Amino acid sequence: MASSDERVHVPVMLSEVVALLAPALTPADALLTDSHGAPPVLVDGTLGLAGHAAALLEACPQARLIGLDRDPQALERARLRLAPYADRVTLVEAVYDELPAVLADLGQPRVQGVLLDLGLSSLQIDDPSRGFAYAQDAPLDMRMGPQDLTAADVLNTYSAPDLARVLRRYGEERFADRIARRVVEARADEPFTSSGRLVELLYAAIPAATRKTGGHPAKRTFQALRIEVNAELEALEAVLPSAVAALAVDGRIAVLAYHSLEDRLVKQLLAVRSANRAPRDLPVVPAGMGPELRLLTRGAVRPTPEESETNPRAASARLRAAVRIDEPSPRGRSLQEVGV
Incomplete structure (x- = not known):
């Protein structure tokens, strides 16, 4: 019988992810190893709950997995899910922007595949005590891992301008200033501790005409608070160049993003790395100055209508992937250096 995790957790775009990454994890030579004799x-x-990882280990029997997650609960659930492949699995409690340090500690300078499934896991969404869902009253926590800052801290300590900046930047909330002012006024009477009170404030702050479109009025604010608490975009900006640099030639990267801020960073990084690195005025591109990557997806792949209907959490997903076609540049480039 399937475990409760297996019944609840439905990996997003599973067949598409496996199809994109499996070729790099199933070498064609007889030994089924990379050029140095090691398994891919x-x-x-x-x-998360290791749905994608389990499917890839099943599809690629010679592959090894290094699994990272900042959430200790997720790692324990994943360990159970991956028990049939335990001899091929290494799990590490870490935020994904710690990837270079993790690979260095494991003596694994190059890998054949990288998967980033961004956003919340089913474990985090479905646990009311974590405070991620606005549909039920819960503590304003929103931490993905062991850290100090909570959503309640943001609401109760940030100035109105700082809070408005968070809502505008990370939630793309058009009423950020109005919401921030009302939060500051309300917390003077009583600090925010639960999501229910915040949702009530958001309903009152956002005009009724606007609430009729664009989804739940709390969606953008909760997204912004979650991203701020967990420094998600900063971590993503750091991990994308590191993940590309860690890929061996013919290695592949696939990224699932769930909102425009994440997807924009992924799109821009992949576009830069799939373009020529030589100055534009050179008549011939010198060796080693061509693209590092070749895109495997035209634009972002979206879930089918059938998947979105059966798994609503997949509806906003955007999948992008690329394959390394050249060695890393002598000096890695950050997103800031390439103008992203």
């Missing part, structure tokens, strides 16, 4: 390695930087 997949890094799942956002392991």
Whole structure:
């Protein structure tokens, strides 16, 4: 019988992810190893409940997995899910932007596959005590791992301008200033501790005409608070160049993003790394100055209508992937250096 995790957790775009990454994890030579005689390695930087990882280990019997997650609960659940493949699995409690340090500690300078499934895991969404869902009253926590800052801390200590900045930047909330002012006024009477009170404030702050479109009025604020608490975009900005640099030639990266801020960073990084690195005025591109990557997806792959209907959490997903076609540049480039 399937475990409760297996019944609840439905990996997003599972067949598409496996189809994109499996070729790099199933070498064609007889030994089924890389050029150095070692088995191919997949890094799942956002392991969660390990649905994608389990499917890739099943499809690629010679592959090894390095699974990262900042959430100790997720790692324990994943360990159970991956028990049939235990001899091929290494799990590490870490945020994915710690990837270079993790690979260095494991003596694994190059890998053949990287998967990043961004956003929340089913474990986090479905546990009311974590405070991620606005549909039920819960503590304003929103921490993905062991850290100090909570959503309640943000609401109760940030100034109105700082809170508005968070809502505008990470939630793309058009009423950020109005919401921030009302939060500051309300917390003077009583600090925020539960999501129910915040949702009530958001309903009152956002005009009724606007509430009729664009989804739940709390959606953008909760997204912004979650991203701020967990420094998600900063971690993503750091991990994308590191993940590409860790890929061996013919290695592949696949990223699932769930909102425009994440997807924009992924799109821009992959576009930069799949373009020529030589100055534009050179008549011939010198050796080693061509693209590092070749895109495997035209734009972002979206879930089928059938998947979105059966698994609503997949509806906003955007999948992008690329394959390394050249060695890393002598000096890695950050997103800031390439103008992203």
